[in-house]
Amino acid sequence: MKKEEGIFKILSQKPWEASQAVIDNDHDGKTFGISKAKLGVRTIMTVSTVIFSLFIVAYADRMLIHDWRSMPEPWLLWVNTAVLIMNSYFFHNVKISADQNNSKEIKRGLYTVGLLAYSFLIGQIIVWYQLLSLGYFAASNVANAFFYLFTALHGLHLLGGLYFWGRVTSKFLKGNYKLPSVQHAIELCAIYWHFLLFVWLVLFGLMLFT
Amino acid sequence: MSDEFEHKIETKADTIADAGSVTSGSTAGIDYVPAHERPDQELYHSHSWWTTYVFSQDAKYIGIQYALTAIGTGLIGLVLSWMMRLQLAFPGLGILEPSSYYQFITMHGMIMVIYLLTALFLGGFGNLLIPLMCGARDMAFPYVNMISYWAFLLAVIILLASFFVPGGPTGAGWTLYPPQAITSGTPGSSAGIVLMLISLCVFVAGFTMGGLNYIITMLQSRARGMTLMRLPLTCWGIFTATVLALLAFPALLVGCIMMTLDSLLGTSFFMPAMISMGEHLSYDGGSPLLFQHLFWFFGHPEVYIIALPAFGIISDLISVHARKNIFGYRMMVWAIVGIGALSFFVWAHHMYVSGMTPWFGYFFATTTLIIAVPTAIKVYNWVLTLWRGNIQLTLPMLFSLAFIVTFVNGGLTGIFLGNVTVDVPLSDTYFVVAHFHMVMGIAPILVVFGAIYHWFPLITGRMLNEGMGRIHFWITFLGSYAIYFPMHYQGFVGVPRRYFEIYDSPYIATSTLHLNVFITIAALIVGAAQLVFLFNLIYSARAGEKSEKNPWKANSLEWLTPEMPPGHGNFGKELPVVYRWAYDFNVPGADKDYIPQTVPPSEVRSAKVEKT
Ligand code: HEM
Ligand SMILES: [Cu+2]
Numbered sequence: 044m045k046k047e048e049g050i051f052k053i054l055s056q057k058p059w060e061a062s063q064a065v066i067d068n069d070h071d072g073k074t075f076g077i078s079k080a081k082l083g084v085r086t087i088m089t090v091s092t093v094i095f096s097l098f099i100v101a102y103a104d105r106m107l108i109h110d111w112r113s114m115p116e117p118w119l120l121w122v123n124t125a126v127l128i129m130n131s132y133f134f135h136n137v138k139i140s141a142d143q144n145n146s147k148e149i150k151r152g153l154y155t156v157g158l159l160a161y162s163f164l165i166g167q168i169i170v171w172y173q174l175l176s177l178g179y180f181a182a183s184n185v186a187n188a189f190f191y192l193f194t195a196l197h198g199l200h201l202l203g204g205l206y207f208w209g210r211v212t213s214k215f216l217k218g219n220y221k222l223p224s225v226q227h228a229i230e231l232c233a234i235y236w237h238f239l240l241f242v243w244l245v246l247f248g249l250m251l252f253t
Numbered sequence: 254m255s256d257e258f259e260h261k262i263e264t265k266a267d268t269i270a271d272a273g274s275v276t277s278g279s280t281a282g283i284d285y286v287p288a289h290e291r292p293d294q295e296l297y298h299s300h301s302w303w304t305t306y307v308f309s310q311d312a313k314y315i316g317i318q319y320a321l322t323a324i325g326t327g328l329i330g331l332v333l334s335w336m337m338r339l340q341l342a343f344p345g346l347g348i349l350e351p352s353s354y355y356q357f358i359t360m361h362g363m364i365m366v367i368y369l370l371t372a373l374f375l376g377g378f379g380n381l382l383i384p385l386m387c388g389a390r391d392m393a394f395p396y397v398n399m400i401s402y403w404a405f406l407l408a409v410i411i412l413l414a415s416f417f418v419p420g421g422p423t424g425a426g427w428t429l430y431p432p433q434a435i436t437s438g439t440p441g442s443s444a445g446i447v448l449m450l451i452s453l454c455v456f457v458a459g460f461t462m463g464g465l466n467y468i469i470t471m472l473q474s475r476a477r478g479m480t481l482m483r484l485p486l487t488c489w490g491i492f493t494a495t496v497l498a499l500l501a502f503p504a505l506l507v508g509c510i511m512m513t514l515d516s517l518l519g520t521s522f523f524m525p526a527m528i529s530m531g532e533h534l535s536y537d538g539g540s541p542l543l544f545q546h547l548f549w550f551f552g553h554p555e556v557y558i559i560a561l562p563a564f565g566i567i568s569d570l571i572s573v574h575a576r577k578n579i580f581g582y583r584m585m586v587w588a589i590v591g592i593g594a595l596s597f598f599v600w601a602h603h604m605y606v607s608g609m610t611p612w613f614g615y616f617f618a619t620t621t622l623i624i625a626v627p628t629a630i631k632v633y634n635w636v637l638t639l640w641r642g643n644i645q646l647t648l649p650m651l652f653s654l655a656f657i658v659t660f661v662n663g664g665l666t667g668i669f670l671g672n673v674t675v676d677v678p679l680s681d682t683y684f685v686v687a688h689f690h691m692v693m694g695i696a697p698i699l700v701v702f703g704a705i706y707h708w709f710p711l712i713t714g715r716m717l718n719e720g721m722g723r724i725h726f727w728i729t730f731l732g733s734y735a736i737y738f739p740m741h742y743q744g745f746v747g748v749p750r751r752y753f754e755i756y757d758s759p760y761i762a763t764s765t766l767h768l769n770v771f772i773t774i775a776a777l778i779v780g781a782a783q784l785v786f787l788f789n790l791i792y793s794a795r796a797g798e799k800s801e802k803n804p805w806k807a808n809s810l811e812w813l814t815p816e817m818p819p820g821h822g823n824f825g826k827e828l829p830v831v832y833r834w835a836y837d838f839n840v841p842g843a844d845k846d847y848i849p850q851t852v853p854p855s856e857v858r859s860a861k862v863e864k865t
Contacts, residue, residue: 048326054586058834059578064854067483068832072388072475079473086465094503097550097699101507101543110538110561112640184517185538192514 084231088238091200098196099249102189106253112184115252117173123166130159131240133235141229144181144222146215149229153212155234160205167194170218193246197239204235260498277458296822297395297839301801309394311821312466315402316380317712319372322402326409327369328783335780342779352440354422359607362427363449366555367456368409368702370697372560375460375498378704379467379491381430381712383813384464386488388476388829390822393469395778397462404459408452415441415448424451426751428552431523431544432536434514438529447516457502457509467495469598471823475780476810482586483850485835486579489586490565494595500597502556508547513630515539528692540559545607556693557596561589563700564631570703571635572648573807575642576846578836580634588627588634595624605676614673625664632661643846647805650723652703656696656732663692664742681751682746687737695733701731708805709790711811716798721789725782732779739768791809808849809835 057063075082090236106110136153171191181188211228289653299305309315337357338347349357380398384391392398403596416420424440425433433439434446439448471484471492511522515536523544524536572579579585601609601617635657644650667690669773670676679685702725709717748755755761755769829851837848843860 051489051819053481054590055478055585056478056482059836060584064833067480068478070478070480072477072479074472079469082469082473083394083465086468087461090461090499090503093500093508097504097507099549101522101547103513105538105540108538108540137407182521182535185521186521188514188518188522192510237651246283 066250076224078227080227080232083167084235085165088235091238091242095196098189098193099245102249102253104232105189105252107183108181109182111186114174114179114184114186114250116192116247117170119166119173120247122243123163123170123189124243126159126163127240127243130156130163131236133159134236138230139225144226149215149225153208153215157212159204159206160201160208160236164198164201166200167198170194187223189224189252197246200239204232208232219231254501258575277437287790294642296390298821301368302844308399310391310394312380312384312392312397312398313712313819313823315398316382317378318382318402319405320378322406322409323369323372323377324605325362326413327373329413330361330364330369331780332782333364335777337361338773341755342648342770351751351753352424355426356422356440356445357753359424359426359449359716360416360422364412365694366427366559368412370559370693370701371460371498371555373701374559374697375467375491375495376402376463378487378562378566378708379463380494381708382487383467384468384474384813385814385819385823386485386516386809387471387474387710388479388810389470389474389833390828391822392466393474394466398466400819401459401463401466404455404462408456408459411448411452411455414454415445416511418444418448420444428545428548429512430525430548431512431515431539431541434527435512435524436527436529436534443516444743447513450513450516451511453511454506457506460498460502461506462594463740464495464499468492468499471789476829476831478852479810482583483516483831483834486582486585486589487562487565487809488789489589490563490568497554497561497596499798501551501558504551507552508544512544525763527604529807536561541609542604542609549603550597552603554596555598557592557695559697561593563697564589564758565658566704567640567656567700568631568635568811569807570649570653570700570707571638571709572836572838573805574647574653575639575644576838577638577642577744578838581630581639582834582836585634588631591627592624594619599624602671602676605673611673618673619672621768622668623677625668628664632657632664647706648701648717648719649707649805651726651730652699652706653722653791655726656699656703659691659733660698661681663688663690663696667692674689679744681749682744682748683740683748687740687744690737690740695737699730702726705790707805708811709793710800710817713797714792714800715793715803716800717793718789718797721785721792725786725789728785729779732775732782735775736772736779739772801851806845806846806847807835808833808837812849813849813851 056067058067076113113154133152133155137149137156140148171194174187177189180189181191207228211225211232214228215225269858297310299309299311304310304524306314309318332345334357335351337354339346341356380392383389418441420441420443423429423434423446425442425446429446429449433442435442437443439446475484511520514520515522516523519535521536521539523541524534524539525541526537527534568579568585597636600618600774602621605614605617635653666684670679670685670688706717706722709715746762746765748761748765755765800817807810810829810831811819813829814820814823830853831850832853833848833850835850837843837850837860839846839849840857840862843857848857848860
């Protein structure tokens, strides 16, 4: 869309010089050639990455202390993971149908991803329930506490995504939408979903191997 | 957010008619600007009183809401400090219980750092100035921006609610270190601390929404011709501070969430095995040091979250009121960015006495001294800007000068404290209290005052009263030194910090007792001077002298709006077009001593261009 300048190049400009002024006058006032919403989603993903990374650091630090007792991973977690992978995959498909403006497919796809996302959340709650009934309380060992914390935070992120999914879907169903805006919204949701899948795989892997 | 998707996608071709180049054929050569397509920002228009003034989505109103809420909360922090000072000066009167003293220092510290200064610089000045200085009609996501303010207000309400719960607010100190923060015996260890932690979480969530707006507006909705390097330094300061905040606040959030769980669910993230009142608590294995690392990984950048906007604002005030371009603009930007990056690598200088290995300490002492380099560069550049400037001793200039002196003072003691061997004996004494009040209390507050005197006409269309302003300035400036200079000495003779009473101890010189009385009287006088300021604000907003447009003859876009105070949408029908940076003061050959950013080269043909 446009030339993107590196940060060092920007920082070495001399805005007071006549030759630079000629170039600068031509500038359209945007730093990146992407929409504000996309930049917003990227920023949010960056902040979330920092949050999860700090939790992982805390996990790694706390793990080394003598009282740590790892927690079993119920088989249902594998199912949930599979559901989340499918969820991402279908979101990718919705994005493709949106790009092709295939409204029947878009509609079907949006329903599918919503359904999968909610079943993932329900699956996670069932895992919680199973673990609690086996006596793995948050207070009994900190490994359990980390498990509940990670799943809860990841779930909350997914709920946030579902809010925007709901807005796109209802707009789409009402029919009075402008195509580019729906395409863009679906694209952004898809990016976010892939991000959440990645986060989950990292968290799940971490808990699996420790 | 998805409503906002729309106007980002449809690129409504809207060609900017360039005022300068179309009018006369002869000028077309030098200020030629090619017609460009530019997506129009669809502006939200409010329809009722409520949506205009209360649930406002206009960044200017949100900024004022932020500022008023922050200042109101700050006044509570000020009153708390009076009570503490009275207690320290006259322990015999029994003004405060020991437990209330702890609660008051905690609330005072937290309020001042987070709910006053962070909220005021980023939420207040950020919202007010970013769209105006960048030449945008509003923030990128006005609705999210509005939610950000209401989240802040909610956080303040939760914080203040902790005064009224059983046990009162937390008395753990503003650093909230576990295990004592949630162990019985500390004031407010059950309800108070939980409310504090929740309030901080809400604040972080609200700030993230605001921060998203600040950086995306600055990156993506600037006016035509406004490159990043043409932005006033105020924008650079706020921008970098926001990036720091978005990366550092998560550490606070993570710490708060885990401590809340420790307190409510009995998890052992931070809580080690402990015996309290003869009983084994159910905690085991938690790591209090982990909290300290998380807290200071947030806490040190937080210092710069306050300082960087102050640096930026002060650069602009000095340049405008000394009628001179800022010395070394690029170096100033580099310093801001460099300080921002380095600030993530110094956090453990707050933990020299925590028992970590000394080698670790030396690493952090080194980084701490390195970060002093760009900071010192900034100070030199401010001084060099003043050098042979046409210095106007206006109120903003007075406050700027006071800032430089105070900041240098606090910065020098910071270099002392950054060294492990010096810090170990001085840590937890009044030397530390004096240091951080100078560098992150008084210095930024002076900037806040300077900025308010400077931008008040932009907000209200009236000038603040000069006489009252001068009284306010001299009492505040001299008074702060009367308060904090003696504290350095108290620190040297070993008066400990966070003690509600200095008993008759053979180790404490009697002079400290007299000094305490002196400091308290000074603090009360400085506090009273703030009432003059408040009165000035209210009085001048209603009956102050009407200000002309652009009263300080500044160059940046916020003063170049068609009406002052700027109306809805900021810039009338056409967005401004920018032809130069914000620092063209006293350009040789120009007829006036300033050239606003929107003046095309054709109108100032005789002006010479600087060569470097
Ligand atoms: C005239 C204004 C002020 C006065 C008289 C004042 C006074 C005090 C006093 C008496 C203490 C307690 C010292 C102790 O016993 O350890 C304190 C602590 C503190 N103050 Fe201030 N203060 C003022 C302004 C500020 C400002 C503007 C800030 C903003 C950064 C600030 C930040 C703090 C912090 C962070 C603490 C430490 C709290 C703790 O130990 O947990 N103060 N102040
Ligand atoms: Cu620090």
